[in-house]
Amino acid sequence: MSNDIANAMFEFIECARCADNEEAILKGLTVSASFFGIEMFAISGIPKANERIDPYFIGHQWPVGWFERYLSQNYVHTDPVIRRSLRTDDMFLWSETVCNDDMPAKSKLVMDEAAEYGMRDGLSVPIHAAEGMQGIVSFAGHTVELPLEHRNALHVIAIYAHNYLRNLIKRKARVAPRVSITLTPRERECIAWCADGKTDWEIGQILDRSERTIRHLIDSAASKLEAVNRPQAVAEAFRQGILKL
DSSP: OOOOHHHHHHHHHHHHHSSSSSHHHHHHHHHHHTTTTOEEEEEEOOOOTTOOOOGGGEEEEEOOOHHHHHHTTTTTTTTTHHHHHHTTTTEHHHHHHHSSSSSSSHHHHHHOOOHHHTTTTTEEEEETTTTTEEEEEEEEESSSOOHHHHHHHHHHHHHHHHHHHHHHHHHHHHHHHHOOOOHHHHHHHHHHHHHHTOHHHHHHHHHHHHHHHHHHHHHHOOOOOOOSSSSHHHHHHTTTTTTOO
């Protein structure tokens, strides 16, 4: 492994080791990924067959439209990248392992739509923890032509990113007092319909309210949940038990 690649890898490991919040690790991962020509990534646990992926997302640098689409359509259970990660311990390139003519139609739809957002290929690293938890770190772009030593470095970076983020989240859960978030019944309804992939207009038709009122209710709920966008608000509502799977 060349010195430049080794340095990029060790710089991220040091960044993750010293970080005291998730944002610092994700920022460091963004810098490290860009060194290898990668602009997009996602880190997540993998849900069971009857679960949504929303509460399992740890962090991402995906196009916003694709992130919202992926969650609203609950693509995790037809995503061939996720399926592949459950069957192997080795990192893999999408173009070499999951993108082929034998894909089921639903899986092909996921990959075709991802390509529309600039995610035509990717490198994924399956994570299998001792306690049985399964996760994945994926890097993606228009093209992902990485020499083996680049892949090896990203493999190590992915494992460290996932592990340090998981440890931070678990540590916060142990020491932080649980703050009870109270949404109004109407705010909870709106967030539940967001989780179902409905637009403001569609929710307004269902609840007999104006689109403007629905937007205000969703923004209010997101603010209470300290979420920066709707997918995060949905994920946080599931995480806190406000919405049930």
